[in-house]
Amino acid sequence: MFGNGFMNAKGNLINGEWKPAADGAVLPVDDPATGERLTEIPASGERDVNDAVARARQSFASGVWSQVSPGDRSRVLWRLAGLIRERAAELAYVETRDSGKPIAESHEDIAGVADITEYFAGAATKLVGQSLPLPGGQMGIVLREPAGVVGAITPWNFPMYLAAWKAIPALACGNSVVLKPSSLATLSSLALGELALAAGVPAGVFNVICGTGAVAGEALAAHRDIDVLVFTGSTEVGRSVMAARAHSVRPIQVELGGKSPNVVFADADFEKAVAGAAFGIFYAQGENCNAGSRILVEQSIHDRFLDSLVAFTERIRVLPPTDERSQLGSLISSGQLERVSRYVDIGRAEGVRVVTGGYRLMDPPFDRGNFYAPTILADVTSDHRVFQEEIFGPVVTVTPFRDEEDAIRLANATEFGLAAGVWTANVERAMRCARRLDSGYVWINTFNTTPVEAPFGGVKSSGFGRDCGMQAIDNYTTWKTVAVALEPFSDWYASEAEGQQMRPVLAGSTEG
Numbered sequence: 001m002f003g004n005g006f007m008n009a010k011g012n013l014i015n016g017e018w019k020p021a022a023d024g025a026v027l028p029v030d031d032p033a034t035g036e037r038l039t040e041i042p043a044s045g046e047r048d049v050n051d052a053v054a055r056a057r058q059s060f061a062s063g064v065w066s067q068v069s070p071g072d073r074s075r076v077l078w079r080l081a082g083l084i085r086e087r088a089a090e091l092a093y094v095e096t097r098d099s100g101k102p103i104a105e106s107h108e109d110i111a112g113v114a115d116i117t118e119y120f121a122g123a124a125t126k127l128v129g130q131s132l133p134l135p136g137g138q139m140g141i142v143l144r145e146p147a148g149v150v151g152a153i154t155p156w157n158f159p160m161y162l163a164a165w166k167a168i169p170a171l172a173c174g175n176s177v178v179l180k181p182s183s184l185a186t187l188s189s190l191a192l193g194e195l196a197l198a199a200g201v202p203a204g205v206f207n208v209i210c211g212t213g214a215v216a217g218e219a220l221a222a223h224r225d226i227d228v229l230v231f232t233g234s235t236e237v238g239r240s241v242m243a244a245r246a247h248s249v250r251p252i253q254v255e256l257g258g259k260s261p262n263v264v265f266a267d268a269d270f271e272k273a274v275a276g277a278a279f280g281i282f283y284a285q286g287e288n289c290n291a292g293s294r295i296l297v298e299q300s301i302h303d304r305f306l307d308s309l310v311a312f313t314e315r316i317r318v319l320p321p322t323d324e325r326s327q328l329g330s331l332i333s334s335g336q337l338e339r340v341s342r343y344v345d346i347g348r349a350e351g352v353r354v355v356t357g358g359y360r361l362m363d364p365p366f367d368r369g370n371f372y373a374p375t376i377l378a379d380v381t382s383d384h385r386v387f388q389e390e391i392f393g394p395v396v397t398v399t400p401f402r403d404e405e406d407a408i409r410l411a412n413a414t415e416f417g418l419a420a421g422v423w424t425a426n427v428e429r430a431m432r433c434a435r436r437l438d439s440g441y442v443w444i445n446t447f448n449t450t451p452v453e454a455p456f457g458g459v460k461s462s463g464f465g466r467d468c469g470m471q472a473i474d475n476y477t478t479w480k481t482v483a484v485a486l487e488p489f490s491d492w493y494a495s496e497a498e499g500q501q502m503r504p505v506l507a508g509s510t511e512g
C-alpha cells in the first residue's frame with residue numbers, strides 16, 4: 001500500500017526515539033506469502049534491552065505516567081484507540097504482509113486492538129482499592145498500585161492483538177512497559193508504540209524492542225529490574241522464561257500452547273456444528289493458541305459429520321492473503337510449514353487417515369509462500385501424537401466418542417487446558433460439560449470468540465493468569481496495605497514499667 005508508513009521499520013522504540021541495535025545488527029522482515037523482503041528490524045542484544053529497561057524504570061520513577069491522574073491516562077488511551085481506528089486499514093495491511101494472515105482476519109484483529117484499548121481506557125478510571133475495619137482500633141486501606149516496569153514477550157500469530165492484550169492494560173494501570181514482539185511479525189507492535197507516542201503516552205513509558213527470542217527475549221526475561229513479566233507463546237519457551245525469572249523471585253504470567261477439543265454431540269444443530277468445527281481450526285491457518293484442533297464427534301453421527309466437514313473444508317478459499325476474499329493464507333515461515341508437514345507425516349506413520357489436504361500448495365501464486373492445504377486426519381485415537389501435541393497449523397484430528405463420559409475423558413486427555421467447545425441442543429449437558437472440561441474458556445455452540453470483556457487464559461500446561469477482563473488488572477498491579485491507628489498508640493512497654501500486666505497493643509492476633 002503506497003504511503004503506508006508502518007511498512008518501514010524505523011528501529012527500536014526506546015525513550016520515545018527510534019534507535020538501531022547498539023551493534024548495528026539487523027534481521028530481515030519478509031512477507032511469508034511471497035518471500036518479498038519488506039524491511040529490516042534491529043537484532044537487539046542485551047545492551048539494547050538494558051537501555052530500554054533503564055528508560056522504562058526512569059519514566060516510571062519520574063511519575064510522568066505512573067502518578068498522573070487516572071482520568072489523564074484514560075484520555076490518552078482513548079486518543080490511542082481513535083488513532084488505531086483511523087489508521088485501521090494501514091495497520092491491517094501491515095499485519096497481513098508481515099504475518100501471512102488473510103486481510104479479512106487482519107481487519108478483525110485491528111478492530112479488536114481498538115476494542116482492547118477502549119476497554120482498558122475505561123478501566124483506568126475504575127481501579128479501586130479497599131478499606132477494612134481492623135482489630136486494635138485501626139483502619140486498613142488496601143491500595144492498588146502499578147507493579148512498576150512490565151516486560152511483555154509476545155508471539156507472531158495475532159501480533160498486534162496480543163501485544164495489545166499485554167501492553168494496554170499494563171499502561172492503563174500506570175506501569176512503564178518494554179514489549180518484545182516476535183521477530184517473525186514485529187511491524188504492527190512498532191506501529192502500536194508509534195501511535196501510543198502520538199496519542200500522548202510519554203517518552204520512555206512504552207518501549208518496543210525488536211529481536212530474536214533467544215537473545216532479546218532471554219535478556220528481557222532474565223532482567224532483574226523487570227517487576228512483572230507477561231509472556232504469550234509456546235509451552236516450551238514458557239518453561240524456559242519461567243526458569244529465567246526464578247532467580248529474581250518476581251511475578252510472571254504465562255499464556256501458552258493449546259490443543260483445544262471441539263466436542264460435537266449428536267443432538268447439535270448439524271450444519272452449525274460443521275461450520276463451527278471448520279472455523280475452530282482453520283481460522284488463522286490454525287496458527288491459533290485456542291484452535292479447536294481436536295474434533296470429538298459422537299459415534300452415531302461420526303461418518304456423516306466427517307463427510308460434511310471434508311466437503312465444507314474443500315470449499316474454504318485458499319488465496320493470497322492480501323485478497324479480501326482469502327479465507328486461508330500463508331503460514332508464518334518455512335520453518336512452520338516444515339513443522340506442519342512433519343506432523344502430518346507423523347500421523348500417517350501412526351496409521352491415521354488423511355481424508356483431505358496433507359500437502360503443501362506448490363503452484364503459482366503459492367509457490368513462493370508457505371501455503372498448506374487445510375487438512376483433516378481421521379481414525380485418530382488419544383495415544384496418537386497428532387492428538388496430544390500442538391501442531392499449530394491447518395490440521396485437525398477427528399475422533400469418535402461413545403457418550404458424554406467418554407467425551408469428557410477424551411477432551412481432558414492432553415497436558416493442555418486453554419479452551420474447549422461444546423455443540424449440543426441440551427442445556428443441561430452443555431453446562432455439565434462446561435464444568436467438567438479442564439479448560440480456561442468454554443464455548444457453547446460457538447467458537448474462537450475472545451472479546452476483551454472476558455478473561456482469557458489456561459489451566460494445566462496452557463499457563464496461568466488471565467488476559468482481558470478486569471482480571472487482567474491483577475497482572476499489572478500490586479496490593480499495598482496501609483494500617484492507620486484511629487486511637488492513640490498504646491505503648492506495649494509502658495504498662496510493664498508500672499509493674500502491671502502488659503496491655504495488648506493489638507486486639508486479636510499479634511501475629512502477622
Ligand code: NAD
Nearest residue numbers: 154155156181182213217218233234237255256257258289
Ligand atoms: P514462541 O514461544 O516461539 O515465541 C513467543 C515469544 O517468545 C516470541 O517473542 C519469541 O521471540 C520469544 N522467545 C523465544 N524464545 C525465547 C527465550 N528463550 N526467552 C525469551 N523469549 C523467547 O511462540 P510463537 O511460535 O511465537 O507462537 C506460537 C505459540 O504461542 C504456540 O504455542 C501458541 O499456542 C502460543 N500462543 C498462546 C496464546 C495464548 O493466549 N495462550 C496465544 C497465542 C499463541
